[in-house]
Amino acid sequence: MISFLLSGDNPEIAIAEILSLAEAYGRLKGYWTDERILTIDFEGEEFFHRVAFSHEAIELHRICKTSELENVFSDIKVNGSFCVRVSGIGLKSDSNLEKKLGAILLKKGGHVDLQNPDTLVRVYLTKKNCYVGFLKFKQDKKQFLQRRPDKRPFFMPVVILPKLAKALVNLTSVKNGKILDPMCGTGSFLIEAGLMGLEIYGMDYYEDIAKGCKENLNFMKLNGKVLRGDVRDMPFKDNSFDGIVTDYPYFRATRKSRNEDLYERSLLEIKRVLKKGCRAVIVTNVELKDFPMEVVYRLSQRVHGSLTRRIYVLRKT
Numbered sequence: 001m002i003s004f005l006l007s008g009d010n011p012e013i014a015i016a017e018i019l020s021l022a023e024a025y026g027r028l029k030g031y032w033t034d035e036r037i038l039t040i041d042f043e044g045e046e047f048f049h050r051v052a053f054s055h056e057a058i059e060l061h062r063i064c065k066t067s068e069l070e071n072v073f074s075d076i077k078v079n080g081s082f083c084v085r086v087s088g089i090g091l092k093s094d095s096n097l098e099k100k101l102g103a104i105l106l107k108k109g110g111h112v113d114l115q116n117p118d119t120l121v122r123v124y125l126t127k128k129n130c131y132v133g134f135l136k137f138k139q140d141k142k143q144f145l146q147r148r149p150d151k152r153p154f155f156m157p158v159v160i161l162p163k164l165a166k167a168l169v170n171l172t173s174v175k176n177g178k179i180l181d182p183m184c185g186t187g188s189f190l191i192e193a194g195l196m197g198l199e200i201y202g203m204d205y206y207e208d209i210a211k212g213c214k215e216n217l218n219f220m221k222l223n224g225k226v227l228r229g230d231v232r233d234m235p236f237k238d239n240s241f242d243g244i245v246t247d248y249p250y251f252r253a254t255r256k257s258r259n260e261d262l263y264e265r266s267l268l269e270i271k272r273v274l275k276k277g278c279r280a281v282i283v284t285n286v287e288l289k290d291f292p293m294e295v296v297y298r299l300s301q302r303v304h305g306s307l308t309r310r311i312y313v314l315r316k317t
């Protein structure tokens with residue numbers, strides 16, 4: 001069993017991301033959440049390199065009450081160096097607890113290394129439970145800063161930042177295969193999908209934007225096809241893609257858009273070019289009600305006062 005410490009900025013997206021990846025990489029037998037801890041009963045290949053919206057993951061050893069912690073530690077065997085780290089999730093933890101629990105392990109052999117231990121024993125304390133396990137994954141937060149969109153040769157103000165873009169690609173639940181962004185803009189989704197090793201296809205209505213997107217892919221040393229085209233009438237065969245992820249142009253709710261048929265026609269096209277059983281992740285600033293596909297998740301992300309992104313995960317049945 002694996003417990004994830006979810007990122008606090010949007011636990012809904014964080015949960016959907018892990019569940020989507022678990023389905024892509026193996027069999028999800030069950031899951032539950034406790035505050036910002038998501039525990040999955042999962043059989044399959046490890047997928048930590050894909051995760052964007054979690055800080056850490058542990059291989060779960062035991063769930064217990066605070067009063068049982070010392071007993072649980074008496075059962076833990078560590079070889080070589082170790083370190084114990086305790087964090088309260090939404091509560092303050094006793095600052096002496098790490099030392100107390102470390103002393104129990106020390107008595108049974110091994111030695112303490114706080115910098116680079118062979119085993120990091122991790123404890124998350126929630127109001128109800130203690131999660132004790134071995135650290136398997138720590139998020140590399142620097143990667144998202146290094147890939148900041150303003151560092152790319154082609155930039156547009158309405159871009160999706162790398163961390164969210166990575167999570168939204170993951171919501172397609174694609175492990176390998178072809179990903180399409182038919183309104184690719186600067187290519188934020190394509191860059192994240194390309195870095196995951198997926199085959200990337202982009203399209204934009206405007207020639208100069210499609211060219212700029214291709215420049216960004218080259219800058220990131222990624223191969224991908226980008227063309228000019230209209231999402232309402234795409235030049236792709238039926239059932240071509242394993243996943244689609246795209247971000248619609250942002251319209252003001254009060255202004256009647258010139259693109260009145262955009263949603264209706266593009267959603268039918270997205271369905272047509274998507275393979276059966278596969279997912280499309282749709283981002284928009286307007287609330288949509290009717291879809292020609294099954295809705296797997298309805299999520300949202302507040303950007304600022306007047307902009308909330310709606311995220312719809314759809315499946316072609």
Ligand SMILES: C[S@@+](CC[C@H](N)C(=O)[O-])C[C@H]1O[C@@H](n2cnc3c(N)ncnc32)[C@H](O)[C@@H]1O
Binds near residue numbers: 158184186189206232
């Ligand atoms: C919100 S932006 C996408 C931003 C992109 N996700 C990024 O991070 O850079 C929407 C894009 O849709 C494109 N677009 C608008 N109408 C379109 C259409 N009918 N077909 C294809 N692309 C379209 C716009 O040119 C714009 O680049």
